[in-house]
Amino acid sequence: MADIAALTSLIEPEAKKLGLDLVRVAMFGGKSDPTLQVMAERPDTRQLTLEDCAELSRALSDVLDEADPIEEAYRLEVSSPGIDRPLTRAQDFDDFKGFDARVKVATPIDKRKQFEGRLVGLAGQDVVIADPKLGEIAIPFAGIASAKLLLTDDLIKATAPLSSEGADSIQTEG
The missing domain is CATH 2.30.30.180 (Ribosome maturation factor RimP, C-terminal domain)
Structure with missing residues (x-):
């Protein structure tokens, strides 16, 4: 499985460039259907718009494609933490x-x-x-x-x- 700390070090700078705070980076699913989940938010509103999700997803796709830190094929999921959010920090x-x-x-x-x-x-x-x-x-x-x-x-x-x-x-x- 992927190294979450290494993934976070690739993902966090991209989120920061867009003015976002990273909430969580996690891998879910097994070898046959892994998903890389990235949760982020605007620090001033603690929310994430659909446009923010799309922009971060595009930026991360480019960075992750170039670095290729995950061996198997995976799905990238970018989202807000939601109302019943995880408390990670x-x-x-x-x-x-x-x-x-x-x-x-x-x-x-x-x-x-x-x-x-x-x-x-x-x-x-x-x-x-x-x-x-x-x-x-x-x-x-x-x-x-x-x-x-x-x-x-x-x-x-x-x-x-x-x-x-x-x-x-x-x-x-x-």
Whole structure:
């Protein structure tokens, strides 16, 4: 499988050139159908337009074709992180404090590998989450295997699109 750190070092400069922050680079699927997933966002809006996706996809296609860092054929998927986004950077846990999240750890903490609750934020190198049953839990950022926001009404309200202009005039077939 591909080296994610090497891929990130190729991808991140291209995202930065377009004024985007890289959220995640990941490979999914097996040898028969691998997908390189690239999530990015505008730092000022935390969103990504369709035009941003297309522009980044074209730039990455050129760079990846030239460097050829993935041996097998693969699919390139460029997207925004979405509403129930993955939390991949330490700063994400502060930026989204007050929202509900699910955090999975690589090594159990008090015999648990998964925690859900409201993000309190960062405390040094720890992510603090308020679990309704356990209270506040400090989780070392380095020990987090995966984390994501949970879809709630509060999150939906807070991440409403920048513009819904034209939404009423969209026509569908049938």
